[in-house]
Amino acid sequence: MAGSSRISRRDFVKVVTIALSSVMGAALGIPVIGYLIDPALKVQSSEAWIPLGPLENFPLGSPKSFSFTRSSVNGWEKTVNSYGGFILRKTETDLLALSSRCTHLSCSVNWDEGNNNYACPCHAAHFGSEGEVLDGPPPAPLDRYETKIEEGNLFIFFQKG
Amino acid sequence: MNDDFKKKVNEKYEEKLQKGERFWPDSIYKDLLVSFALFILLIGLATFIGIHPEPKVDPTDASYVPRPEWYFLFLFEFLKYFPGEIEWVGAAVIPGILVLALILLPLYDKNPFRHYSKRKFAIGLMTFIVIGMIGLTINAVITTPPQVETEIAGSLTEQIVLGQDLYSIQCVECHGPDGEGGEIAGVEGLEGVIVKSISSTDEMYTRNDGSLFDIIAYGQPNLGMPPFGGAYGGELTPSEIEYMVAFMRYSWDDRAEIPADAVAASAIPTLAEGEVPSYEVHISAVSKRYCMSCHREGKENNEYLMGSYEEILKSGNNVPNLVAGDLNSILLQTIQQNEVIGVDDETIGVMPPKKELKPEFVDMFIRWVEAGMPESASEAAALSVEVAPEVEGEVAPEAGVEETPAP
Amino acid sequence: MFKKIYAWLDERVGFDGLYKNLLDRPEPHGNWWNTLGSASLFLFIMQGATGIFLTVYYTPSPDHAYDSIQYIMNGVAFGWLIRGIHHWGASLMVLIVFIHMLRTFFSASYKYPRELTWIVGSLLFLLTLGMGFTGYLLPFNQRAYWATVVATEIGGVVPGIGDFILKALRGGTDVSALTLSRFFSAHIWMLPAALAGLIGVHLYLIMRHGESAYPDQDD
Ligand code: HEM
Ligand code: FES
Numbered sequence: 001m002a003g004s005s006r007i008s009r010r011d012f013v014k015v016v017t018i019a020l021s022s023v024m025g026a027a028l029g030i031p032v033i034g035y036l037i038d039p040a041l042k043v044q045s046s047e048a049w050i051p052l053g054p055l056e057n058f059p060l061g062s063p064k065s066f067s068f069t070r071s072s073v074n075g076w077e078k079t080v081n082s083y084g085g086f087i088l089r090k091t092e093t094d095l096l097a098l099s100s101r102c103t104h105l106s107c108s109v110n111w112d113e114g115n116n117n118y119a120c121p122c123h124a125a126h127f128g129s130e131g132e133v134l135d136g137p138p139p140a141p142l143d144r145y146e147t148k149i150e151e152g153n154l155f156i157f158f159q160k161g
Numbered sequence: 162m163n164d165d166f167k168k169k170v171n172e173k174y175e176e177k178l179q180k181g182e183r184f185w186p187d188s189i190y191k192d193l194l195v196s197f198a199l200f201i202l203l204i205g206l207a208t209f210i211g212i213h214p215e216p217k218v219d220p221t222d223a224s225y226v227p228r229p230e231w232y233f234l235f236l237f238e239f240l241k242y243f244p245g246e247i248e249w250v251g252a253a254v255i256p257g258i259l260v261l262a263l264i265l266l267p268l269y270d271k272n273p274f275r276h277y278s279k280r281k282f283a284i285g286l287m288t289f290i291v292i293g294m295i296g297l298t299i300n301a302v303i304t305t306p307p308q309v310e311t312e313i314a315g316s317l318t319e320q321i322v323l324g325q326d327l328y329s330i331q332c333v334e335c336h337g338p339d340g341e342g343g344e345i346a347g348v349e350g351l352e353g354v355i356v357k358s359i360s361s362t363d364e365m366y367t368r369n370d371g372s373l374f375d376i377i378a379y380g381q382p383n384l385g386m387p388p389f390g391g392a393y394g395g396e397l398t399p400s401e402i403e404y405m406v407a408f409m410r411y412s413w414d415d416r417a418e419i420p421a422d423a424v425a426a427s428a429i430p431t432l433a434e435g436e437v438p439s440y441e442v443h444i445s446a447v448s449k450r451y452c453m454s455c456h457r458e459g460k461e462n463n464e465y466l467m468g469s470y471e472e473i474l475k476s477g478n479n480v481p482n483l484v485a486g487d488l489n490s491i492l493l494q495t496i497q498q499n500e501v502i503g504v505d506d507e508t509i510g511v512m513p514p515k516k517e518l519k520p521e522f523v524d525m526f527i528r529w530v531e532a533g534m535p536e537s538a539s540e541a542a543a544l545s546v547e548v549a550p551e552v553e554g555e556v557a558p559e560a561g562v563e564e565t566p567a568p
Numbered sequence: 569m570f571k572k573i574y575a576w577l578d579e580r581v582g583f584d585g586l587y588k589n590l591l592d593r594p595e596p597h598g599n600w601w602n603t604l605g606s607a608s609l610f611l612f613i614m615q616g617a618t619g620i621f622l623t624v625y626y627t628p629s630p631d632h633a634y635d636s637i638q639y640i641m642n643g644v645a646f647g648w649l650i651r652g653i654h655h656w657g658a659s660l661m662v663l664i665v666f667i668h669m670l671r672t673f674f675s676a677s678y679k680y681p682r683e684l685t686w687i688v689g690s691l692l693f694l695l696t697l698g699m700g701f702t703g704y705l706l707p708f709n710q711r712a713y714w715a716t717v718v719a720t721e722i723g724g725v726v727p728g729i730g731d732f733i734l735k736a737l738r739g740g741t742d743v744s745a746l747t748l749s750r751f752f753s754a755h756i757w758m759l760p761a762a763l764a765g766l767i768g769v770h771l772y773l774i775m776r777h778g779e780s781a782y783p784d785q786d787d
Contacts, residue, residue: 013186020197027204028653031646032621038645046418071417073317075625075643076635078370078410078417170680177596177781185591188598188779192606199607199660203614207652212641215709217634227714230704232662232697240722253726264690266673267683275676275783287673315642 044072049148049155052087058095058154063088063111063118063129065100070158085145086111086118087154088129097145097156098131104138118142166273214313217400221392226308235294238301259290314404317411318423324408325427326449327401331389333454337516340413346514347455351385360413373406374399431521437532438525439541440470447522448473451513470536479503485533493530496523589775596781601675604668605774608692609767611661615699616760618654626706628752630745633708658700665696676787677780685773688766695763702755708748716751717743 050068058064063086071080088096098118100108107122117134118127125136132141146157182188219225229237236256243251272280314320329338334348340360345351358364368376377397378390389395390402397405411419429446432438448456448467456467465477473492474483483490494501495512503509511517535541578584625644627636640647669689672678678686705716720743724734739746 010186013190017186017189017193020193024197024200027200028617031649034645035621035647035650036624038643038647041645048415048418069416071414076632076639080416167680173787174596174778174781178594178778181594181596181781182598183591184593184595184779188595188602189591191598191600192603192610195600195603195607196610199610199664200614203653203656203660204649206656207649210656211648211652212655214641215707215711218630218708218710218713220713222710225710225714227718228711229715229719230700231659232666232700233719237718249725249727249730252722260694263693264687266690267678267686270679273679275679275787276785277674277783278785279787280676284674287670291670315638319642 039075044074045160046070046072047157047159050158052154052156055089055149055152055154058087058089060089060091062113063098065111068158070160072160083158084108085156087147093149095147095149095154096130097147099143099145101143102138103133103140103142104136109142214315216311216313216398217403219391219399221390222398224309226306228305228308231298231302234301235297238297238304311398311400313400317407318420318426320404320407321411321419321423322408322426323401324404324406325412327397327405328408329450330453330457331397331405333451334460335386338451340409341516343515347510349460354385360409362415365410365414366416370403370406370410373409374402377402377405429522432525432528435546437535437541437544438529439538440473440529440534440536442538442541443525444473444529445470447518447525451518451522455513474534478505479509483530483534486531488527488530490530493526496526593775593778595779598779599782601671602779604664604671608661608665608668609771611657611664612763612767615654615657615661618650618657619756619760621650622654623756628706628748630708630748633706633748637707637709658703662696662700665693669693672780675780675782681777682773682780685770685777688770688773692763692766692770695759695766698759699755699763702751702759705743705748705751706755713743716747720747 048070050070052066052068065084065086067082067084069080069082071078073079084100086098086100088098090096100110100118102109102120102122102125104120104123104125107120109118109120109125109127112119115126116129118129118131120126120136120138123137125138126134127138127142128134130141131144148155148157228234239255240248240251243249270283272283274280277284312323314323332340335345335351335354335356336342336359340358342356342358345354345356376386378388378395378399379393380386380388380395382388387395389397391398411417411423429450430442432443438444452467454460456465458466465479465482466472474481476482479491481490482492487493491501491503491509492512495509496518498511498517500511501509529535532541532544535544622640625636625640625647627633637651640651642648672686672689701719705712720734720737723737724730726733735741737747738744739750
């Protein structure tokens, strides 16, 4: 491409222009995509046994609420999140731990003693005492936590991510 | 400027255009190559030189040498020639005049000629100014004193690891390696004081990072804890205190999960069977964590310091503290809970005074002395042998190859 | 299909006119020194792009500025690259703009009819320095803080109005959260807006008068 004719020189410059611009665009553009979506790619999983105190604090027969906090690192900040749920102690050692997070859009459900069900305040859904959906939009029963009892203390298994 | 002159200029320019080139493709081509070169240069600078890390703001640190960006250095330097009363001349009047002169240049430069040979004054003056600026900049660079470099943690993991090192040196003598507290032994002025645990759930759930920071910075003078923050007469910078807080929070607060790589990075390396420990990798890690809090400058320690290989062997009033191959060496005896009589007939108590070293660390010291106390990892590696487990058992009965628990 | 879209756009945009006026301009014979203006423009665009990306994570408050920058450098994929380009691009831009100014001075390009090009250009140079000055504080590290303390102090020595200048720059008597916010605002909104506007004027003037020719013996 010795620039023999005007036209070929123009074409040559055109090709070089496009090539170099694309190289620069890609050299900056591809890292930038990674940069922007980076938080979405981070694994933020965490799991732990959470102590909820002595077993005798939980009465037999009716659900009792509990709550705990976990902190996770988001960027350079620690975010402390609260979690809650209900323990239904059916017999001495047969326990059901339900998350209070509604499976529809994450509002917190409450135990309604009178109607013997969990009511979600957001879209008027109801869950039975085992967490099963009675009515309303939620697509699934309430989440369950695994439980264990050690030296008279109740623990639940927390898992996230 | 009359119209004739203007016409002449414009006609001349038209002529030049006739003999000239086109913006596309002639100029753009060169522009593009230069821009591309600058782009490569920028990527190169960002990748291979990077950005010098700087510590966090510390308004109390009067020793910091303020430095402007390099392209303002000449101004900075220029001001040195205008001390005291007339400083404003150098700071405002002269730069103001120069800036105005620059902006308005085409309005007062009435010289109609454009060729260099006919603009000797203008070109001379500008050259003088530019050389002056370069000279001032160079002078500023060579006269600014070097900055004291401090270690800077980038990631959370680095913060925790640095924080643990700082904690080990500054706090362990009173609070113990795991913040467990207890009775203080061997600390001037605080002998026998009982310190409550600072790593308990009670503490961790009721003190946020800010309070922990303040307690370290200001101390608890009424309870005997001295201030550590530079602002209150201590020796730590705000960044350093933050690293310590990060270490405490992630190690002791069960709501915060410590990153796995931080656990790995701060663990004291374990010994394989038949492996000979080195000062560089093993001994220095143990002594930093458990001993240096007292065995450093300015503490009551019979002048025995443990900051380096040299010091561990040759400092203090009871040299030799360690003799290669001698299992009765003073240091080995004290860490095995035997009191020894020192050179001046004084009893040297057991070490560490408060809490026995974990057996695997005691074993580490014993194996190190037996092998001749190698300093570097490579020397130690040369001495190491792949031995069958029985032989290992004879040499060091206590050999605990258990995993070091996370602190 | 493409032809149709092109024709539709061309009818409204007028690519031909654009080509004639923007690209197919005649110019006197130039040399490599003539590339520095567009190099300045290129660096301005790079600074703009990387700067915008930095604001995705950067937080202009004394409590978070430093940590957010640390996070960009160590926690975000390619954060070091984006910040590295912005950091070095700033220095490079000052340098290139300055050399570009010197070249237009030495080639006497500022004389009739390009006086206004020079005046606008010199304002661009000052704004570029202003970008460097305000950007320097943003990481809120020791270097940034102390340099800003001293630099704003210099404004304070002017007799009579020094105290006013100092407080106006700092947003109060101390270098504080207010200083950081106003420097941030200046750095990402006011100065770039002024720069972009004046660059537009600068470029218009260049197209109007054409690139100057290097002076001959008889000029
Ligand atoms: C952000 C900063 C600036 C940008 C983006 C910029 C951009 C440009 C561009 C693209 C050109 C045409 C190509 C060339 O001649 O190099 C140009 C020409 C010019 N610039 Fe700038 N410039 C900047 C700063 C300045 C400064 C600081 C001055 C002087 C005080 C200045 C004075 C001129 C003059 C007089 C011309 C006409 C040169 C000629 O016709 O030969 N510019 N500028
Ligand atoms: S969130 Fe519970 S019903 Fe919609």
